[in-house]
Amino acid sequence: MTDIQTYSGPQRILSGMQPTGGLHLGNYLGALVNWVKLQESGAECFYCVVDMHAITMPHAAAELPDKVRGAAAAYIASGVDPEKSAVFAQSAVPAHAELAWIFQCVARLGWLERMTQFKDKAGKDKERASVGLFTYPVLQAADILVYKATHVPVGEDQKQHLELSRDIAARFMRDYDCEGFFPLPDPYIQGAGTRIMSLKDGSKKMSKSDPSDLSRINLSDDADTIARKIKKAKTDPEPLPGSLEDMGDRPEALNLVGIYAALEGSTAEKVISEFGGQGFGAFKPKLAELAVERLSPVANEYARLIADPAEMDRILTKGAERARAIADPVIKEVKARVGFWG
Numbered sequence: 001m002t003d004i005q006t007y008s009g010p011q012r013i014l015s016g017m018q019p020t021g022g023l024h025l026g027n028y029l030g031a032l033v034n035w036v037k038l039q040e041s042g043a044e045c046f047y048c049v050v051d052m053h054a055i056t057m058p059h060a061a062a063e064l065p066d067k068v069r070g071a072a073a074a075y076i077a078s079g080v081d082p083e084k085s086a087v088f089a090q091s092a093v094p095a096h097a098e099l100a101w102i103f104q105c106v107a108r109l110g111w112l113e114r115m116t117q118f119k120d121k122a123g124k125d126k127e128r129a130s131v132g133l134f135t136y137p138v139l140q141a142a143d144i145l146v147y148k149a150t151h152v153p154v155g156e157d158q159k160q161h162l163e164l165s166r167d168i169a170a171r172f173m174r175d176y177d178c179e180g181f182f183p184l185p186d187p188y189i190q191g192a193g194t195r196i197m198s199l200k201d202g203s204k205k206m207s208k209s210d211p212s213d214l215s216r217i218n219l220s221d222d223a224d225t226i227a228r229k230i231k232k233a234k235t236d237p238e239p240l241p242g243s244l245e246d247m248g249d250r251p252e253a254l255n256l257v258g259i260y261a262a263l264e265g266s267t268a269e270k271v272i273s274e275f276g277g278q279g280f281g282a283f284k285p286k287l288a289e290l291a292v293e294r295l296s297p298v299a300n301e302y303a304r305l306i307a308d309p310a311e312m313d314r315i316l317t318k319g320a321e322r323a324r325a326i327a328d329p330v331i332k333e334v335k336a337r338v339g340f341w342g
């Protein structure tokens with residue numbers, strides 16, 4: 001076993017998604033495609049389904065296990081290989097919760113009060129938000145540091161939380177006199193143009209919890225559904241401009257161009273140079289064709305995996321064992337440093 005005190009190995013990656021609904025094109029282009037690249041780069045990857053985060057908002061308990069299986073199936077259908085990367089449910093590794101409690105006693109109230117995502121998610125009635133929603137970023141810090149992860153793929157909206165993880169790690173090491181025990185995790189910034197917006201409102205991000213299913217392309221959607229959603233996507237009557245600078249304030253048009261570019265692995269400039277001057281009547285069918293070509297294999301594999309819950313459980317159990325093999329010695333040492341029993 002690796003000596004955790006002297007661990008100075010290669011990059012270790014931690015990332016996760018909430019099983020709050022079916023995963024969508026935004027999760028795929030904004031995160032999963034990068035997860036697969038990181039896995040193929042030889043980094044040691046831990047990809048968890050963060051069911052403990054999912055209960056910070058009201059949820060249907062009876063549906064949660066299937067949602068966890070569904071999220072893990074979407075990871076794998078997108079190219080995460082459970083033989084190479086650990087795929088598991090956060091709640092199956094108790095060290096996340098144990099470290100989160102210790103970190104709650106390290107983090108300062110003022111640090112959490114500055115977190116903007118709590119304000120966004122709690123909405124106007126923050127008195128009624130769960131305490132878990134408020135301390136969510138502390139659990140995130142525990143998710144990362146319980147594996148001594150060195151790199152975390154993050155979108156713009158999560159940068160503040162990663163900063164907090166670094167502050168918590170630094171403070172823990174100062175308070176308990178163990179400099180170097182935790183790495184200060186670095187962000188792995190996801191490529192530009194990978195923030196996918198709602199198909200119904202170009203100013204809102206594509207989201208699992210948007211009440212309109214037409215706002216997103218789910219990774220479980222079949223070819224006809226994908227084509228229909230793109231056909232119904234909000235646009236404007238103007239043709240695409242000849243250059244990106246001339247796009248002006250057209251968020252929906254820009255979003256569709258960005259989706260095309262991300263699916264093709266090119267740039268918005270290149271897409272505009274190909275389709276400039278054409279209207280959406282011509283562009284949308286091309287986009288639908290490309291989306292179906294890229295996403296149909298994902299949807300087919302996803303359908304195959306969720307049809308076999310026993311196989312998903314086997315994968316998740318094995319993933320949790322691999323995760324615990326790293327997390328358990330870390331939490332044991334943390335508890336010893338804090339002065340806990342056992």
Ligand code: AQP
Pocket residue numbers: 016017018019020021026027029030031153154155194195196197205206207208209210
């Ligand atoms: N629209 C998006 N564009 C690009 N990336 C996105 N991600 C999510 N939506 C988009 C990325 O997916 C990862 C996992 O996100 P999450 O499940 O932790 O929750 P989220 O970011 O809050 O995603 P949703 O769909 O909006 O979920 P709900 O509705 O439950 O809040 C992250 O890497 C995120 O950047």
